[in-house]
Amino acid sequence: MEKDKIIGQQLKKIRKQLGLTQEEMIGGVIHKSHYSKIERGLEGISADSLFRILFIHNVDVDQFFEKVRKNYRSSEDVNVEELENSMRQAFNNSDTEKAKECLAQILKLDGHTILKYRSIISVAMFENKLDELTIEFKEKVLAEFTDHSNWVENVDSLKLFANCLQVFTTEQLDVFMRQLLKHYSKSKIESEKMVERVGIICNNYLYYCYFFHVAGNNINSALEYLNKLDNRNHFLMYKICYKFYDALFKGRKEQAKEIKNFLVFCGFKDRVAGWKI
Numbered sequence: 486m487e488k489d490k491i492i493g494q495q496l497k498k499i500r501k502q503l504g505l506t507q508e509e510m511i512g513g514v515i516h517k518s519h520y521s522k523i524e525r526g527l528e529g530i531s532a533d534s535l536f537r538i539l540f541i542h543n544v545d546v547d548q549f550f551e552k553v554r555k556n557y558r559s560s561e562d563v564n565v566e567e568l569e570n571s572m573r574q575a576f577n578n579s580d581t582e583k584a585k586e587c588l589a590q591i592l593k594l595d596g597h598t599i600l601k602y603r604s605i606i607s608v609a610m611f612e613n614k615l616d617e618l619t620i621e622f623k624e625k626v627l628a629e630f631t632d633h634s635n636w637v638e639n640v641d642s643l644k645l646f647a648n649c650l651q652v653f654t655t656e657q658l659d660v661f662m663r664q665l666l667k668h669y670s671k672s673k674i675e676s677e678k679m680v681e682r683v684g685i686i687c688n689n690y691l692y693y694c695y696f697f698h699v700a701g702n703n704i705n706s707a708l709e710y711l712n713k714l715d716n717r718n719h720f721l722m723y724k725i726c727y728k729f730y731d732a733l734f735k736g737r738k739e740q741a742k743e744i745k746n747f748l749v750f751c752g753f754k755d756r757v758a759g760w761k762i
Contacts, residue, residue: 491526492523492535493530494526499542499549512542568590576607577755579611584604588607599641602645623652627657630649637669643686647682655701658699659701665686666687666703677717677719680720681720683710688711688723690703695734704734708730708731708734711726728744741760745757
């Protein structure tokens with residue numbers, strides 16, 4: 486009943502924001518007496534009724550569930566997600582000390598092997614210590630990565646690949662990137678989140694190839710993937726990254742500098758700190 490109460494409270498909050506009565510809120514989907522008990526957490530609501538009520542009022546479903554999702558997860562899962570987000574932010578801001586702090590906490594977790602591998606490699610890259618990663622460690626990462634037969638559609642494998650490009654040999658990287666881009670050039674990606682995951686991998690791959698002088702065979706394909714992303718605001722940074730790396734790989738450093746300087750001007754100084762031209 487506690488979770489029913491949380492959903493009811495969120496529905497009530499939305500109803501108040503919209504300035505609706507309970508009867509206007511339900512729009513004939515369910516009985517008013519039932520809805521009144523839902524708001525008070527005395528009764529639950531079916532998924533069908535919940536979606537219908539939210540859709541009637543054009544409520545952002547993703548935002549609604551983001552508000553209640555923490556209450557349906559264990560405290561450990563919430564802590565892991567917060568650590569992962571902190572590590573991502575440290576990576577985006579090139580904040581080495583923050584990344585090391587996150588790594589220390591992540592290594593204390595029970596399980597979560599993939600997150601640990603991703604974090605270890607990220608910090609090693611920050612500190613220019615990639616060459617200190619042992620062969621044994623790299624073999625473990627590769628084994629974890631290839632453990633899934635259909636890795637190109639497995640979320641954990643894609644997350645691992647995005648952060649662990651540096652541990653693969655050039656030959657392995659060429660094979661895996663070719664598999665990934667070939668798969669998603671033929672398959673229509675329904676999920677915006679999955680589109681972004683592949684975009685992140687392409688962005689990280691281009692960064693790695695250029696700044697670490699890796700002669701990857703999939704640079705043009707990665708650029709093409711970013712360039713073909715649609716013009717939703719959500720993909721804006723990836724479209725800019727395409728312009729930036731396209732300029733770099735074509736030797737137009739001044740154009741790349743202009744793009745970076747513009748992002749700095751727009752307030753993204755920390756985000757592009759690692760873009761050393």
